[in-house]
Amino acid sequence: MEDYNNTEFESLLSDKYFKELEVAVKAVQMACLLCQRIQQSLLSKTNDHVQSKDDNSPVTIADWSVQGIVSWVLSESLGSDNVSIVAEEDVQVLSKVTAIGLLEAIVKTVNECLAEAPQFGLRAPVMALSTSEVLEAIDRCNSMGGSSGRFWVLDPVDGTLGFLRGDQYAIALALIEDGEPVLGVLGCPNYPVKKEWLSYHNGYRRIVSNLTSLSSESWDRGCVVYASQNCGNAWMQPLLHKENKFIWPNSAKQIKVSTVDNPALATFCEPVEKANSSHSFTAGVAHSVGLRNQPLRIHSMVKYAAIARGDAEVFMKFARAGYKEKIWDHAAGVVIVQEAGGVVTDAGGHPLCFSKGLYLEGLDRGVIACAGAKLHEKIVKAVDASWNSSSL
Ligand SMILES: Nc1ncnc2c1ncn2[C@@H]1O[C@H](COP(=O)(O)OS(=O)(=O)O)[C@@H](OP(=O)(O)O)[C@H]1O
C-alpha cells in the first residue's frame, strides 16, 4: 500500500466520472457513519440474540436510511433527472400502514445523517426532510438496470449477517454505463485500515478498544475503497471521525493487489455462510493447488476490498445451483479489484454481465476474483478440474 501521491491522483482529476466519484465517496462515507452508530446501539443492547432481519430491526432501519441518504445526496449534487438507482430493498414494504413506526425511525435517522452533510463539504437540506421527501428519495431507487444509459447500483447494507453479528458488512455503490460498471465505491465500516488488526476477530477488537479506552481512531476502524474504470488505480480512505472535516480526497492511499501468483502460497477468501458458497468445493480446489493457508472467511463484499488491498489473493463464490447472483452484490467490488490490478470473471473466464437487469445473467458456475492474471488462469483451471467430481 502506497501513500497518496498527487501525480497518481491527477489521473482521476481528468477522469470523466470525477464529479460522480467525489459525490459517491462522500455519500458512502456518510452512510458508513450512520451504520456504525446503528450497529453500536444494536450491540450495546442486552439483546445478544438478534439473528433475524424482521421489519423493524436496526438493520432494516439502516438499509432504508442508507438508501434514502445516498439517493438524496446523489440527486442534490448531480440533479435528480440524472439519477436512476437500482437498489436491493423493495419500496412497496414502506407504503404499508403497518410500517408507520418503521418509517418514523427512518425519517429521523435520515435527517440526523443529512445534518452532517456540511462536514463532508455537501449541502444539508434547508429544513429537515418530511416523510414524503424521504419516501421520494427512497422511491427513486426503482431502476431495473439494463444495457443502455446510466444507472447506479446500491447495496445499502451488504452482509446482513455480519452487521447483526457485529462483524464485517459493506455499503456498496457502483455506477454502470451502457452495461459496464465504471465506478465502484465500497464502504467497509468495520474493516481495519491497518492490516495487523485483521488477524483479530472484530468482536475482540471491540472489547480491547473498550477495555483500554482505545478510540476507534487508534486502530483506524473502517475505510472506504474506490476506483474509476480504466484509471489503473484504486484508493482507500479511512472513515472520517467525529469533529473532523472531510477534505476530498483526504488521506487517500493507493491500494494494489498482492503480487503472489503461486496458488500454493495464496490466501483464499470466501463467504462465511456455507449456504452462500460451497466451502467443501473451494476446500477441494485449494487442496488441489497445494494451498495450505486457512481460508479467510469474511461477510459481504468486504472480500473484494480484501483482494484489492492485498490481504488475500483469491475470492471464490460458488452458490448452490439455481441461486442467481445479484448485480448489487458484485458491481462495486469488480471495478475496485480490476483497477487495483486483479481479475474478476465467472468460472468460464468470462467477465460478469451487468447489462441484463438485476441478476448476473449467464454466470458460468460461480465468481472468481484473483490478485493477477497468472494466478487467475491457474485457479480457473483448478476449478474446472475439480468441478466434475463435485456435487455442485
Ligand atoms: N443462498 C445464497 N447463495 C448465495 N448468495 C446468497 C444466498 N442468499 C443470500 N445471498 C447473497 O449473499 C450476500 C452476502 O454475501 P456473502 O455470501 O459474501 O455473505 S456471507 O459471508 O456468507 O455472510 C447477501 O447480501 P445481503 O442480503 O445484502 O446480505 C445476498 O445477496
Ligand SMILES: [Mg+2]
Ligand atoms: Mg448484498
